Amino acid sequence: MKILITGASSGIGEELARVYASPQNKLILLARREERLKNLADELIPHAKSVEIIVADVTLFDELQEKIKLIGPVDMVILNAGISIGHSQSITPFKEFKKLYDVNLLSNHAILEILLPHFIAQKSGKIVFISSLASLISMPSAKAYSSSKRALNAYAEGIRYKFKNRGIKVVTILPGFIKSELTDKNSFHMPFLLSTEQGAQKIKHAIDKEKRFYAFPLRFYLIISLLNLLPQFLRDKIVNFIN
Numbered sequence: 001m002k003i004l005i006t007g008a009s010s011g012i013g014e015e016l017a018r019v020y021a022s023p024q025n026k027l028i029l030l031a032r033r034e035e036r037l038k039n040l041a042d043e044l045i046p047h048a049k050s051v052e053i054i055v056a057d058v059t060l061f062d063e064l065q066e067k068i069k070l071i072g073p074v075d076m077v078i079l080n081a082g083i084s085i086g087h088s089q090s091i092t093p094f095k096e097f098k099k100l101y102d103v104n105l106l107s108n109h110a111i112l113e114i115l116l117p118h119f120i121a122q123k124s125g126k127i128v129f130i131s132s133l134a135s136l137i138s139m140p141s142a143k144a145y146s147s148s149k150r151a152l153n154a155y156a157e158g159i160r161y162k163f164k165n166r167g168i169k170v171v172t173i174l175p176g177f178i179k180s181e182l183t184d185k186n187s188f189h190m191p192f193l194l195s196t197e198q199g200a201q202k203i204k205h206a207i208d209k210e211k212r213f214y215a216f217p218l219r220f221y222l223i224i225s226l227l228n229l230l231p232q233f234l235r236d237k238i239v240n241f242i243n
């Protein structure tokens with residue numbers, strides 16, 4: 001399998017690269033930090049069929065698309081690159097808000113605009129979106145992140161409906177807290193925090209099973225789902241209390 005993983009230089013993406021490094025798989029690892037990608041490629045070359053790195057900023061859409069064109073068809077893309085701007089009670093500066101949307105949402109369409117015609121032609125392919133449990137509930141302190149991931153869910157759902165009869169599988173993953181550079185910035189208690197290895201294994205399991213929508217850890221997902229079933233006034237009280 002030829003697999004493109006974005007955001008492969010750290011955290012979940014880096015660990016997914018390890019999990020998919022096997023003699024059958026050709027890995028293409030994309031991120032901005034070249035040194036990190038090179039070190040990871042050196043580590044994985046003995047285990048994988050091949051490892052290629054692409055140094056790219058996913059917000060530089062034209063350059064990104066040129067680089068994706070050079071890859072040609074792939075069997076699976078894991079759209080994992082993502083950022084958070086932390087939790088803040090102040091108004092998010094517009095530039096930061098836009099950057100977050102560029103990375104977490106728009107870069108995915110920039111990539112898929114190039115890859116989808118290949119998937120359609122080969123009548124197969126997997127598209128994996130790494131969303132977040134944060135997409136299911138908007139914390140006042142992380143509106144940009146939550147809303148970008150909720151928009152990503154809607155986008156992923158549209159892609160899934162549109163291509164469901166054309167051999168293209170779409171998997172949307174909603175992780176809770178997983179240890180990474182992104183969560184290392186959080187100073188609050190993170191319930192049900194998983195190690196990066198645990199997170200990557202769960203994500204691989206969901207991809208292998210071709211789950212359309214996979215939210216984990218289950219207990220955290222159930223709590224958020226229950227909260228969403230409450231009447232709005234009660235939910236507002238609880239969210240404000242947590243915030």
Ligand SMILES: NC(=O)c1ccc[n+]([C@@H]2O[C@H](COP(=O)([O-])OP(=O)(O)OC[C@H]3O[C@@H](n4cnc5c(N)ncnc54)[C@H](OP(=O)(O)O)[C@@H]3O)[C@@H](O)[C@H]2O)c1
Binds near residue numbers: 007103179183
């Ligand atoms: N950790 C969690 O608890 C958690 C929970 C739910 C969802 N997620 C999602 O999981 C994904 C991975 O996050 P993580 O926790 O593993 O965080 P991370 O360790 O900070 O990894 C983020 C990755 O995205 C890449 N990236 C960021 N901006 C980029 C840009 N402009 N161009 C190219 N690559 C860029 C980073 O690479 P470079 O800096 O080298 O470019 C890095 O490889 C994200 O989509 C995140 O929203 C994480």
